[in-house]
Amino acid sequence: MIHPAESNRAQSKLRQILVSLLLTAILFLGSIPPSQANSLASLEPYLDRLREQITEFQLDNGMTFIVLERHEAPVVSFVTYANVGGVDEPLGKTGVAHFLEHLAFKGTPEIGSTDYAKEAVLLDQLDEIFDQIKVAEAAGDQAKAAQLKTEFDQVQTEATQYVRQNELGQVIEREGGVGLNAATSADSTTYFYSLPSNKLELWMSLESERFLNPVFREFHEEKNVILEERRMRLENDPVSQLFEALKSEAFEVHPYGQPLIGETADIAGLTRPDVQEFFDAYYGPDNLICAVVGDVNPAEVKTLAQTYFGRQGWSSQKRSRAKIKKEPVQRGEKSVELTRQTQPWYMEAYHIPGSGDPKAIPYSILGDILSSGRTSRLYKSLVESQQVALGAQGFTGYPGDKYPNLMVFYALVAPGSDIDEVQAALHEQLERLKKTPVTEAELNRVKTRLKASVLRSLTSNQGMGQVLAEYKGKTGQWQTLFRDLEAIGNLTPRDIQKAAQDAFRSENRTVGRLFSADQAAEANPIEAAQPSAPAISEPSPEPVPEPVRAL
């Protein structure tokens, strides 16, 4: 994703992030079509065919597999969905879910080491010295800390000698794997890649080893990599900062308000045992779902899964999942402001229900009505006709959707306009939705678009794997997908209006303003509180830039 060869390379990462958020929203819908309106009814044969091609089974240790057969090409995609994300992080350890995701590429005792027995001793030593450094620093004993750091560097250099770097990823790529990456979100962590379909067993072998017995080697080196990632995604990206500040303000107690990539101090303080502890708590087989999509035989997948993932000695530990605090109802409008070296942005967010709640469904459609395409309301009003914004969109599911979350609207303020004008124009559109039901024609347009996007998503092995695993993980069964589609098909203009009335109230709103430092210099030199946190859902072990193959 960060490919410098593309001319608009990261034309903004932001756009990428937004797009991926939007895509998530679309996929969420897109994975599932409804009925009622004839537009969606005609999807039925394709959905029936899809259902018939899906097999699900569970191993004795609780691990779930979903297999979708698609024999169009001899390839297969794999998604491992771990039902753990940023919301599960302990206090003071923000960023540990994402850190773990990076370390899950570091191998096992056998993969990635030339002599694990010797390496393990050194890794333990590093943990000890690191603890001692923290103690010395806390006590203000700089001399001791410096001495320990020298010792630390020596042991680290020694440990590195046993490392076969990135062997896991190297083997996958050498055998023809593509799209190798992972993503951490507030709700979950996913690991994915695709292989030629004759190498099903390779995935079985590598993926089972990876989660049965991971070794979190090169821990401290990776910490620096993650801090670079944080600088790139957050510290040098004012728009990401505004997103972080917005969610932090919007959530009083729910962990959706926490920074996903982690506070710098938390990341810096994390230890290998911290990550191990988090792993032990949340990576048991009953917390993992694997989706296998492509040119495979489900019976063979099952046999191999039993052999590899059903091995003796791998079971789920008794653990108590940290209790997620429920967010109280918001009682009044809130706001955050930042001033940065950037052009101005406006955002506002409203609390809406989580994805398990049928009441959540109209909001995705609201998002479409407001912001999909050139006929969408925000484009036609704010962008094209009033020209107060260069772009304006709304989307649901920020920063996750497993729990009640935010529907966020954002707009890039047009030159010659200002944040207040944008806000007024946006509110006019939201009020209109509350007062007047959308037309049947408008609603049908959105449903038809949904139908087309569902159809298109059916051809993506990777996309379908993601959707099936995520539905299973979040709702307990992938079939919910079909139920949601049906519910969307049955939505009426009145349902949409009701949803707008429920959510778009000033006391349920959090406003975010990003001012330009240049423009503010004379007007408003006071900088708002620095927001603490980072990025959205990010792919981590660097999406290796796609080779520039002129093919």
Add this chain to the structure above:
Amino acid sequence: MTFLSRCPRRLRRFITGLVMATVFLTLQFSLSAASSMAAAKPYQELSYPPLPEIELPDYQRLTLDNGMVLYLMENHELPLVSGQMSIRTGSRFEPGDQVGLAELTGSLLRSGGTEIQPPAELNQFLEDRAASIETRIGTSSGSASFSSLSEDLEPVLNSFAQVLRQPAFDESQFAFLQAQVEGGLARRNDDPDNIASREFDKLLYGETSPYGRTLEPETLANISRQDIIDFYQENFFPNRMILGIYGDFDSNETIDLIQDLFSDWQPTDQPLPALPAVAQAQANSTFFVDQPQLNQSNVQLGHLGGLADDPNYPALSVMNGVMNGFGGRLMNEVRSRRGLAYSVYGYWSPSYDYPGTFFTGAQTRTEATVPLIKALREEFEKIRTSNISEAELRYAKESALNSFVFNFQTPRQTLSRLMRYEYVGYPADFIFDYQKGVEATTIEDVRRVAQEYLRPDDLVTLVVGNVEAFEQALKSETGQKVQRIEL
């Protein structure tokens, strides 16, 4: 219509492939079922059945009497149709004082509506059907595309033809587009990546080169609606177009439809303008863009590169493979071992018909800027001056060869590729020549091409970051004058 060619069917039929694959799976399954006690194996002990041979999908290629080329590839899995057209034009043919003319033309062609459907009507007509039509003009080509549910193909194709043949270039949409572009200009320095890639191209190709220059307020002011209409009229002719249609449609009916819509469009007898000459603008020098608010530097190094049909490109792409990817040297050394960057890359990156670039770069914390530059230079010096290992050769080659099947994951990829090759004048089986080239690449080849194609003396270095913190160190490291670029 002249029926030029029907592409040869591959001898092995698709169905055979399927049957074979099934037999294979069944066999493999019964083996593993028989030994269901089978132990889990480490990856080194696995062996794999062969993958079925790549099957190329059937398609037709025809040329209309007016020279328009048409590719048709049916696929009835889903009730969808899509089309893509390549148009022989590009911003490299626009005047230097009107940079942006081609881009604006490509945009207004669609957004400005047609003589039959004004902009709002066209938008609604398409979105009511979950259909789309989009057009754009890039540096070296123009494109037009559509997608539609198969039941709407005829009306959507109709509008597609109108967009291409009877665009209205609506006045108010033109004013709107100008405002949007101005807004984009105001925001182009908000992202350090954007600054880096834009300024880097200027350094390599030159700020007046069609491959390096950028749209500026002055060049935008020079573009009138009439200029856009003129550019359209000078560039859009059926004999400069290749249209490919993919999906759930009937070829015979669609050929008739295309005939009705396009065959009375007159071709041009004008040849295309000659391609602009390319020479590297800066060499052996270091530049910076000062962004004091950043705590991470965006670093790029590189020089001009070459063409994709260079016979040494397969070896160069093996070199790319050794440097990049999860097991590549840059990831191992710069990222995993030294923790200097999250994203690090280095590629020989050719273009089809003009020299591409060689570039390497990363983002790193301000204080590590110079060590990072040093590390990148060292890595490329190393690959120029010493042999890669057998294991590295194997990693790079097998990654490319084993993943080759992903170039054929959907029939549509094949269609796009065939059209692209025709557009740039490459042979239809170029990708298979590339594959053979990779297979044949040796350790000596990689060293030879690295020595010949990577030119340390031509390297240009660009840093976007908080310059005060590293300017002195940068000067002593490079031994060069460090030059400031004002945005």
